Amino acid sequence: DTGVSQDPRHKITKRGQNVTFRCDPISEHNRLYWYRQTLGQGPEFLTYFQNEAQLEKSRLLSDRFSAERPKGSFSTLEIQRTEQGDSAMYLCASSPGQGGTDTQYFGPGTRLTVL
Amino acid sequence: DAKTTQPPSMDCAEGRAANLPCNHSTISGNEYVYWYRQIHSQGPQYIIHGLKNNETNEMASLIITEDRKSSTLILPHATLRDTAVYYCIVRAPGPWAGNNRKLIWGLGTSLAVNP
Numbered sequence: 001d002t003g004v005s006q007d008p009r010h011k012i013t014k015r016g017q018n019v020t021f022r023c024d025p026i027s028e029h030n031r032l033y034w035y036r037q038t039l040g041q042g043p044e045f046l047t048y049f050q051n052e053a054q055l056e057k058s059r060l061l062s063d064r065f066s067a068e069r070p071k072g073s074f075s076t077l078e079i080q081r082t083e084q085g086d087s088a089m090y091l092c093a094s095s096p097g098q099g100g101t102d103t104q105y106f107g108p109g110t111r112l113t114v115l
Numbered sequence: 116d117a118k119t120t121q122p123p124s125m126d127c128a129e130g131r132a133a134n135l136p137c138n139h140s141t142i143s144g145n146e147y148v149y150w151y152r153q154i155h156s157q158g159p160q161y162i163i164h165g166l167k168n169n170e171t172n173e174m175a176s177l178i179i180t181e182d183r184k185s186s187t188l189i190l191p192h193a194t195l196r197d198t199a200v201y202y203c204i205v206r207a208p209g210p211w212a213g214n215n216r217k218l219i220w221g222l223g224t225s226l227a228v229n230p
Contacts, residue, residue, distance in 0.1 A: 004158075033217070042202060042220025043159065056217070091158055101147055104218060106158035 002026075004107035006092050012113045013082055020078045021110045023092030030097030032075050033104060034067055036060065037089040049075060050097060082114045118142065119203045121224045127197075129230050133190040137203030140184045146207050148179060149218070150188045152199040159202065162188065193228045200225050 005024045013019050025032050030051055035043035046065070047057045051072035061067075064083075069075040079086055089111050093104040120138045127133040139148060147166050151159040163170055163177045165186070170177045176189040190197055202223040 006158075035218075040222075042222055043218070045217035045219070048217065058217075089156075093159075101164060103149070103161055103164065105161055106151075109156075109158045111156070 004092055004094050004105055006090075006107040006110050008110055009108060010111050010113075012115065014115050015082060015084060017082055018078065018080045019082055019112065020076055021090055021092075021112075023075045023077070023094075023107060025074070025092070025094030026105060028096070029094035029105075030072070031095040031102070031104075032069055033093040033095070034075070034077050035091040035093065037091060037109070038087075043091055046077075079112075082112075084114045087112055087114045118205045118219065119221055121201070121203055121221060123222065124225045124227070126227050126229060127190075127193045129195060129228055130192055133193040133197065133226060133228070135188040135190075135201050135203075135224050135226065136185065137188070138185045139203070139205045142183050142205050143207070146205045148177065148183075148186050149204045149206055150175070150177065151202045151204065152197075153202065153223070154196075154199045162201075193226075195228050195230065198226060198228045 007022045033048040034046040036046055037043040045058050046061050047067050049069040052069050064080045067077045089109045091106055091109045093106045095102045095104045147164050149164040150162040153159045162174050163172055165177045165179055179186045200223040202220055204218050
């Protein structure tokens with residue numbers, strides 16, 4: 001069990017550019033979540049997947065944001081035409097998705113800075 | 116909105132017990148209490164969760180009042196590495212609780228462990 005991993009850990013981009021982040025969940029975890037966290041705030045839910053199906057999206061996920069989990073394993077989060085307000089830590093979590101209390105485990109996050 | 120309230124900050128001397136309170140007066144009968152912590156610039160780390168019985172693991176103890184309206188996370192011998200923001204979250208269990216999969220975070224308690 002290597003834990004949830006995210007890549008890259010840091011990303012600096014210019015306003016208007018597109019960025020893509022990757023998340024690799026804990027092996028055999030069926031559920032995968034994306035959250036966003038700005039400075040001084042708790043994480044905010046963006047979206048989650050059950051296997052490859054995207055089951056819920058927050059209103060925070062504007063049409064510039066898209067998330068995929070094509071084979072039910074890793075996931076990508078893409079932001080198109082980045083804005084300075086997109087600067088935040090993007091967190092990925094995974095959970096078993098079956099039985100128990102379905103505890104979510106988090107990765108280290110990707111810190112995005114939009115100049 | 117978060118369903119919990121926590122003091123914004125606390126201090127604790129190294130080696131002493133840190134007792135972090137959480138109020139969740141509107142908790143439902145099937146909702147668990149989860150605790151996570153977040154060390155600066157890292158992803159949240161799962162600590163412990165419970166329903167109504169007190170729980171203990173290698174990291175901490177969780178004491179839930181009989182009426183379940185509040186709880187206390189106890190770090191028995193705080194170290195400098197326990198300095199972090201601690202989040203208390205209530206959430207329905209398992210993968211079958213409808214679409215309520217997301218964790219709703221408040222601002223947490225910033226714990227400073229002092230030498």
